[in-house]
Amino acid sequence: MKKLPPNIFNLYLIKIAKWFNLVMPVIVIFYQENGLTMQDIFILKSIYSIAIVVMEIPSGYMADVWGRKKTLLLGGLLGALGFALYSFSYVFWTFAIAEIILGIGHSFVSGADSAMLYDTLKSNKKEKEYIKHEGWITSSGNFAEAFAGIAGGLLATISLRLPFYFQFGVASIAIPAAIFLKEPVVHAKQVSVGFRNILQTVGKTFKHPLLRSAILTSSFTGTASLTFAWFVQPYFQEAGLPLTFFGVMWTLLNLSVGLSSMFSYRVERVLGQRYSLLVIILCLSLGYFLSAMVVSIAGIAFLFFFYLIRGIAHPILKDYINQYTEPEVRATILSIRNFVIRINFAIIGPALGYITDHFSLAAALLLTGAGYLISGILSMFPLLKKDK
Numbered sequence: 001m002k003k004l005p006p007n008i009f010n011l012y013l014i015k016i017a018k019w020f021n022l023v024m025p026v027i028v029i030f031y032q033e034n035g036l037t038m039q040d041i042f043i044l045k046s047i048y049s050i051a052i053v054v055m056e057i058p059s060g061y062m063a064d065v066w067g068r069k070k071t072l073l074l075g076g077l078l079g080a081l082g083f084a085l086y087s088f089s090y091v092f093w094t095f096a097i098a099e100i101i102l103g104i105g106h107s108f109v110s111g112a113d114s115a116m117l118y119d120t121l122k123s124n125k126k127e128k129e130y131i132k133h134e135g136w137i138t139s140s141g142n143f144a145e146a147f148a149g150i151a152g153g154l155l156a157t158i159s160l161r162l163p164f165y166f167q168f169g170v171a172s173i174a175i176p177a178a179i180f181l182k183e184p185v186v187h188a189k190q191v192s193v194g195f196r197n198i199l200q201t202v203g204k205t206f207k208h209p210l211l212r213s214a215i216l217t218s219s220f221t222g223t224a225s226l227t228f229a230w231f232v233q234p235y236f237q238e239a240g241l242p243l244t245f246f247g248v249m250w251t252l253l254n255l256s257v258g259l260s261s262m263f264s265y266r267v268e269r270v271l272g273q274r275y276s277l278l279v280i281i282l283c284l285s286l287g288y289f290l291s292a293m294v295v296s297i298a299g300i301a302f303l304f305f306f307y308l309i310r311g312i313a314h315p316i317l318k319d320y321i322n323q324y325t326e327p328e329v330r331a332t333i334l335s336i337r338n339f340v341i342r343i344n345f346a347i348i349g350p351a352l353g354y355i356t357d358h359f360s361l362a363a364a365l366l367l368t369g370a371g372y373l374i375s376g377i378l379s380m381f382p383l384l385k386k387d388k
Contacts, residue, residue: 006180006182007120008117008133010177010178010180011116011117011181014072014109014174014177014178015137017177018079018109018141018171018174020147020148022163022170023083023086023163023164024145024148024149025233026156026246026247027233028041028233030156030160030161031044034090034091034095035092036092037357039356042230042349042350043349043350043353044096045099045345047099047103048102049343050346051101051103051104051107052107052110052338052339053339053342053343055103055104055107056107056111056336056338056339056342057332057335059104059107059108059111059112060115060336063335064115064330068181068183069178069181069182071109072108072109072174073175073178075108075109075112076175076177078105078108079102079171080174082101082105083102083168083171084168085097107335107338110335111338114322114330115334118330119184119330121133123184132265134314134315134319135263135265135315139259139261140258141258143254145254146253149247149249149254150248150251152247153246153248157244210324211321211324211325213379213380213383214324214383215321215333215336216375216379217320218314218318218337219338219340219344220372220375221280221314221372222337222338223345223348223372225310226345227349228287230349231368232253234356235361239296240296241300253303256307256308257308260311264311264313264316267279267316268319273320274384276316280309280313280316280317280376281372281376281377283305283309284376285369285372287309288306288366289365291365292363292366295361318334321337348368348371
């Protein structure tokens with residue numbers, strides 16, 4: 001087996017520190033125990049998304065100007081701080097402050113990590129292996145989240161707060177991993193600093209039809225994936241799944257994402273760009289529709305269907321963005337993708353929480369699936385024409 005370059009090994013550690021999420025399998029129950037409704041929970045997650053939105057593009061630009069290593073280190077420090085604060089929070093507003101810190105920390109990692117990976121490979125003339133490595137790193141994150149589901153579920157049986165204490169230690173792993181990163185040689189061209197330059201970069205990005213199509217398609221898919229994840233625990237509750245199985249089922253869902261991510265590069269190689277895009281958008285939409293139609297223990301199979309396609313989707317769609325992006329602004333461009341995801345979620349999240357509380361979970365799933373199907377198809381047209 002080939003030895004991994006140090007950068008890639010440390011990016012695995014950063015991904016694992018970010019995704020070994022002990023709190024996620026029971027966080028909705030944790031919020032409800034502290035008096036929050038589903039609408040409150042979606043508002044809280046919208047605050048998190050807004051924090052990311054505010055810093056997403058500037059943090060990506062800082063990664064291009066200041067260096068990916070420094071921004072990843074700052075992201076690791078803020079991630080640890082956020083969970084430290086969460087451990088001692090009991091009401092909505094202190095949760096909100098912790099979410100803001102975590103959101104800003106997330107913005108410094110997202111974009112910079114994928115840019116670091118792509119340019120590390122490019123400096124070694126191996127950029128064609130990006131989908132494979134992005135898939136494997138994504139897979140490691142999903143495997144980490146899967147096993148964290150078991151550990152978090154067990155810790156939650158003692159106390160719903162205990163997973164947060166341990167999460168602080170896990171998040172801290174990203175700090176030494178970022179310290180040992182090395183800026184790739186390809187990242188040598190300097191970029192001008194300033195808010196005007198950020199705006200110019202964004203403007204140029206959306207004038208490029210193929211890059212714009214790649215960003216929007218990936219962003220709408222990311223929004224659909226993020227939103228679906230927040231429907232999973234309410235789905236378990238409405239389906240009548242015992243709480244003791246939440247962690248186990250969360251683990252299995254994330255294992256399915258991890259497995260499919262590992263083979264995403266093979267799927268794209270067999271199907272090609274056009275059919276990969278069509279399969280991703282149609283199948284993820286179908287996952288929403290089927291989950292809405294059958295809210296039961298048996299219907300959990302449709303959650304697995306969605307998660308398998310989700311694992312295939314993200315490495316492929318990120319690679320399409322990288323293909324049309326210059327190295328000196330790669331982190332900025334990838335941050336634009338994450339910016340669109342988070343601003344979408346910040347807008348639709350509270351509305352979907354309201355629909356879930358006052359109408360039904362099925363109605364919220366159907367509405368989200370229909371919205372994704374329409375936006376996904378419209379955004380991918382330029383890429384389909386290019387492939388033809």
